[in-house]
Amino acid sequence: MSTASTAEMIARMVTGTRDTLDVVVLGAGPAGVIAALRAARLGANTALLSDGAFGGMAANDGPVPVRTLAHAARLMREAQQMPDYGVPTAGGGVDYLKLLARVQDVTAAVRRGSLLRTELEAAGVSVREHSGAARFVDGGTIEHDGGRLRAGKVIVCTGGAPRRPSIPGIELTATHSDAWALREVPESMVVLGTGATGVQVASIFNALGCRVTLVDAGPRILKGEDVAVSHGVRAGFEASGVQVAVDAGRVERFEACPAGVRMVHAGNAFAAAVIVVAAGWVANTRGTALEHAGVALDERGFIRVDAHLRTTAPGVWAAGDVTGRGMVVHEAVRQGVLAATNAVLDADAVLPEQVSPTGSFTDPEYASVGLTEERARRAHDVLVATVPFDSVPRPIIDGRPAGFCKLIVDRVHRRILGCHIVGERAVELAQVAATAIAGELTVEQLARVPFSFPTYANALGRAAITAAAELDGSHMWAVDLLHPEIA
Ligand SMILES: Cc1cc2nc3c(=O)[nH]c(=O)nc-3n(C[C@H](O)[C@H](O)[C@H](O)COP(=O)(O)OP(=O)(O)OC[C@H]3O[C@@H](n4cnc5c(N)ncnc54)[C@H](O)[C@@H]3O)c2cc1C
Numbered sequence: 221m222s223t224a225s226t227a228e229m230i231a232r233m234v235t236g237t238r239d240t241l242d243v244v245v246l247g248a249g250p251a252g253v254i255a256a257l258r259a260a261r262l263g264a265n266t267a268l269l270s271d272g273a274f275g276g277m278a279a280n281d282g283p284v285p286v287r288t289l290a291h292a293a294r295l296m297r298e299a300q301q302m303p304d305y306g307v308p309t310a311g312g313g314v315d316y317l318k319l320l321a322r323v324q325d326v327t328a329a330v331r332r333g334s335l336l337r338t339e340l341e342a343a344g345v346s347v348r349e350h351s352g353a354a355r356f357v358d359g360g361t362i363e364h365d366g367g368r369l370r371a372g373k374v375i376v377c378t379g380g381a382p383r384r385p386s387i388p389g390i391e392l393t394a395t396h397s398d399a400w401a402l403r404e405v406p407e408s409m410v411v412l413g414t415g416a417t418g419v420q421v422a423s424i425f426n427a428l429g430c431r432v433t434l435v436d437a438g439p440r441i442l443k444g445e446d447v448a449v450s451h452g453v454r455a456g457f458e459a460s461g462v463q464v465a466v467d468a469g470r471v472e473r474f475e476a477c478p479a480g481v482r483m484v485h486a487g488n489a490f491a492a493a494v495i496v497v498a499a500g501w502v503a504n505t506r507g508t509a510l511e512h513a514g515v516a517l518d519e520r521g522f523i524r525v526d527a528h529l530r531t532t533a534p535g536v537w538a539a540g541d542v543t544g545r546g547m548v549v550h551e552a553v554r555q556g557v558l559a560a561t562n563a564v565l566d567a568d569a570v571l572p573e574q575v576s577p578t579g580s581f582t583d584p585e586y587a588s589v590g591l592t593e594e595r596a597r598r599a600h601d602v603l604v605a606t607v608p609f610d611s612v613p614r615p616i617i618d619g620r621p622a623g624f625c626k627l628i629v630d631r632v633h634r635r636i637l638g639c640h641i642v643g644e645r646a647v648e649l650a651q652v653a654a655t656a657i658a659g660e661l662t663v664e665q666l667a668r669v670p671f672s673f674p675t676y677a678n679a680l681g682r683a684a685i686t687a688a689a690e691l692d693g694s695h696m697w698a699v700d701l702l703h704p705e706i707a
Pocket residue numbers: 246247248249250251252269270271272273274275276277278279281282283286352353354355377378379380396417420504506507508539540541542546547548549550552579580
């Protein structure tokens with residue numbers, strides 16, 4: 221491995237010489253940033269190239285800016301509660317341009333505050349943002365705006381992009397990214413697709429005052445989630461005015477109409493000022509000329525990788541959304557570490573099995589970790605304990621009594637298999653459940669944790685106590701749980 225200074229590395233790249241780096245990472249999202257940091261810390265002379273801004277989708281077009289919009293939506297619904305708590309209301313709608321300015325400030329502050337940037341520089345990684353779309357000339361040569369680089373190893377972390385189905389008139393529709401170009405909240409919106417992206421867009425714009433219809437070809441929204449989550453989120457959406465149309469059939473075309481855009485199905489049509497298509501996610505490989513390196517795609521169009529995140533081309537690894545696995549920030553990070561480790565050390569490491577919570581900042585929030593009830597029942601003797609939020613003090617105090625915490629437990633080993641939550645602070649609550657699962661706690665051990673009162677965690681604690689009591693059967697559970705030494 222070389223020990224060239226950052227300045228030397230940059231000088232080599234800027235002059236466009238063909239000196240060989242140890243590792244070049246394409247893409248500065250969570251996967252690429254962590255891969256570059258890991259590679260450099262393992263001693264590799266590393267460069268990180270990105271056609272966009274540091275932080276990728278996560279910092280600039282996904283979780284951070286979308287969560288900022290979701291925070292505005294939260295403030296608006298909290299403002300609606302003010303009269304109930306004797307607080308005079310200020311009233312008024314949202315100033316969308318001011319909100320977008322806030323989004324800009326937040327994303328800039330997150331980028332500025334990112335310790336990763338400093339750590340990369342300290343580790344000697346040459347970071348080149350806005351360096352144009354990088355493309356393979358051959359397996360070890362990358363071309364970009366600033367010239368050509370040669371590298372012993374390449375790690376592709378170019379992320380993903382919204383799928384644009386080939387439906388006539390698709391060019392009349394928007395994606396979630398178009399939110400940043402709107403001048404005001406549209407009067408009406410149809411959102412096609414009810415995965416994590418679609419429900420977030422629908423929930424946020426509904427809260428901001430837009431009339432929203434959420435449409436899916438499938439039989440339920442959030443089809444990857446536990447059925448109870450799909451039902452709970454749908455009920456919450458409908459209570460707050462979102463119209464939900466599932467089993468909507470195949471979309472035949474989009475066409476301009478006086479209201480804006482019309483989406484035409486066989487025997488059905490939906491019109492709105494804006495139609496957002498959130499019908500899946502594809503790998504961002506356009507323009508990278510992967511074929512010059514011999515990198516193959518899988519049948520879904522994502523980069524084909526093995527368990528070690530090695531692609532079909534020697535010397536090329538991939539990590540993050542571009543592999544189609546996980547497609548959340550924490551999974552991109554895990555993959556970035558693995559790909560860099562294997563690339564630099566010529567190792568064959570694999571990712572350890574790990575629970576990975578998911579969830580979205582909708583109203584109501586939802587989150588999950590571990591197995592759904594349906595999947596758990598295929599392989600386990602299952603006990604389910606569900607605690608409704610309207611029986612737990614904290615959600616009642618906050619005026620947010622809709623929701624539940626559903627715990628799925630293996631009756632034989634007493635381990636927690638899954639936890640599914642709908643309601644206020646669901647995403648935070650899922651992290652507690654994830655910790656319990658990762659620590660392989662039995663349900664009795666979780667039930668003994670004295671969560672502070674009054675918190676949302678009390679819902680999880682109660683679910684654990686309910687399950688432990690049912691498993692115990694002797695009705696001595698309270699004594700067992702509180703004083704195991706005298707049980
Ligand atoms: C609306 C929305 C909300 C989301 N919310 C969450 C959330 O709350 N929590 C969560 O965990 N995940 C969320 N996600 C998913 C999350 O954003 C992604 O899983 C994550 O960003 C993937 O990281 P990545 O590094 O693989 O790719 P990305 O973050 O997409 O980064 C890819 C990088 O590659 C660069 N690039 C692309 N092509 C090239 C090229 N040819 N040459 C050089 N550089 C290139 C891009 O500029 C970018 O820097 C959300 C996604 C969306 C769409």
